[in-house]
Amino acid sequence: xxxxxxxxxxxxxxxxxxxxxxxxxxxxxxxxxxxxxxxxxxxxxxxxxxxxxxxxxxxxxxxxxxxxxxxxxxxxxxxxxxxxxxxxxxxxxxxxxxxxxxxxxxxxxxxxxxxxxxxxxxxxxxxxxxxxxxxxxxxxxxxxxxxxxxxxxxxxxxxxxxxxxxxxxxxxxxxxxxxxxxxxxxxxxxxxxxxxxxxxxxxxxxxxxxxxxxxxxxxxxxxxxxxxxxxxxxxxxxxxxxxxxxxxxxxxxxxxxxxxxxxxxxxxxxxxxxxxxxxxxxxxxxxxxxxxxxxxxxxxxxxxxxxxxxxxxxxxxxxxxxxxxxxxxxxxxxxxxxxxxxxxxxxxxxxxxxxxxxxxxxxxxxxxxxxxxxxxxxxxxxxxxxxxxxxxxxxxxxxx
Numbered sequence: 001x002x003x004x005x006x007x008x009x010x011x012x013x014x015x016x017x018x019x020x021x022x023x024x025x026x027x028x029x030x031x032x033x034x035x036x037x038x039x040x041x042x043x044x045x046x047x048x049x050x051x052x053x054x055x056x057x058x059x060x061x062x063x064x065x066x067x068x069x070x071x072x073x074x075x076x077x078x079x080x081x082x083x084x085x086x087x088x089x090x091x092x093x094x095x096x097x098x099x100x101x102x103x104x105x106x107x108x109x110x111x112x113x114x115x116x117x118x119x120x121x122x123x124x125x126x127x128x129x130x131x132x133x134x135x136x137x138x139x140x141x142x143x144x145x146x147x148x149x150x151x152x153x154x155x156x157x158x159x160x161x162x163x164x165x166x167x168x169x170x171x172x173x174x175x176x177x178x179x180x181x182x183x184x185x186x187x188x189x190x191x192x193x194x195x196x197x198x199x200x201x202x203x204x205x206x207x208x209x210x211x212x213x214x215x216x217x218x219x220x221x222x223x224x225x226x227x228x229x230x231x232x233x234x235x236x237x238x239x240x241x242x243x244x245x246x247x248x249x250x251x252x253x254x255x256x257x258x259x260x261x262x263x264x265x266x267x268x269x270x271x272x273x274x275x276x277x278x279x280x281x282x283x284x285x286x287x288x289x290x291x292x293x294x295x296x297x298x299x300x301x302x303x304x305x306x307x308x309x310x311x312x313x314x315x316x317x318x319x320x321x322x323x324x325x326x327x328x329x330x331x332x333x334x335x336x337x338x339x340x341x342x343x344x345x346x347x348x349x350x351x352x353x354x355x356x357x358x359x360x361x362x363x364x365x366x367x368x369x370x371x372x373x374x375x376x377x378x379x380x381x382x383x384x385x386x387x388x389x390x391x392x393x394x395x396x397x398x399x400x
Contacts, residue, residue, distance in 0.1 A: 102148065103382055134239075160174065161173055
């Protein structure tokens, strides 16, 4: 994947918009579409660190977390209204704990590990001999979360700006201006291995790391629940613990399927009755308002929530500046947003004032905004089932 940055400030370049694909082909080759969009857009677009602050205005909805916290009502016991379009007001999806816990026993690493690194030059054989000082860097924080889920979080010596879970929060940040790798900061940590997916860069900086003697392994990272399992396998192989990677993939996949089965019981059976959902990427301080389409991870979230992906319905591919026409045509019932993004736009009131077209949609009229922390909502990894469960509570049963 190309290391392209997503704008965090007025000084950052805007990403190139991907062309719109015909509706007849938008479901073909889901994996290829995700990777292609990542090549064009830097995938998941999670930009923690671009703004700061606490949760935006809205109900605090407790989701199912990966650590300790208040026990939540099981999803299949929630009281969901017969007509979901009668729900009013914003809500916040919250995990019970902002931590990633080890889900498997990594065992003893078998090194050297021979892997295939898929970078800009194609498939390149790589040999990993030392994992003792590790950096796992990507635009969404999924790589570091996966390392931690494998039980190898103690190998991490630094982090990207999107890695915000508790056990990694005190690690030095080696990205700057959003998602650009700072070569000097990386080399100062003397890493023996850097794992990345190409969603951050620039490329010449990564090449500089290699020229300095650092082993750099590229892995594929599709922003979706299925991609979370593949990522676990790839990271496990690179770290010399392929069996642990397979076990983590199986664990996350099983728990995700269980949550999705419960969510299916919340969503109306008839597609005409299902909530129409759109994901808005907001950086109000920079004047950035994007509608996320196919291949960004937003489509996978909407599918996982049993909603109708209105961006895909209008043929929206990748992340593109939202237009009044697109919003009115999509007419969603619910907007998904990042907490920091909504806050940067001045909350619901500020967004409606800045973008009157938003108020013309059903979601705007009913103020149905569901926000979740920037470092969680589009980071597909060990916490994928918990993220889906927390979002489902906020979407289908706010306040419970």
